[in-house]
Amino acid sequence: MHIKICGITTLEAAQAACDAGADMLGFVFAQSKRKITPEQAKAIIEKIPAHVKKTGVFVNEELDIIEETVRTAGLDYVQLHGDESAAFAQKITVPVIKAFGIENKSDLNKASMFETDFYLFDSPKGKYRGGNGTSFDWAVLEENDFPKDKTILAGGLTPENVKEAILRVRPVAVDVSSGVETNGIKDRAKIILFIEEAKLAFQQLEESDRHGSICTAR
Incomplete structure (x- = not known):
């Protein structure tokens, strides 16, 4: 069970997330208001705990540039947020998270045909690929047998709704x-509250699995 704080652009934000218990940080190298350079990311990454995993977000980027950024910044994961193919993803030398915008079940079917380490399900693309602050209908993910141990949920999550999202x-x-x-x-306050709520939900799931009960936020 992991919590990723994405769109990190400052050391202060990274430290706040790490202090609050984040497991992963995300750095955006694609067109975005949160875009950061590999050198800026490196300067932050060098000052945060090694156990916190670092992910680079890319959109339809060239393989050579992705790999160079992985080396320069010191990334543990690459998150592909564009129209990249499965064959392209398999060429990357670190584990890959492939993002899919979800509107209906057909989008989930597309994801099931894509071989990758993790699947990130997000809201449909807006001005940018991801990070638009909108959610999608979680029922699409509830009513299927997609592997939960490879599912990362994103899109419009907040401290107020993350617990329900996780339980569903x-x-x-x-x-x-x-x-x-x-x-x-x-x-900082929102980061702390988000992580607290997410950890409570993950703990509740673990307890329900141990006792064989069904856990729901409804």
């Missing part, structure tokens, strides 16, 4: 960016 979808991880911001800046 049962993902292995959740990913948040704008949901822990105030006026476009990472908010």
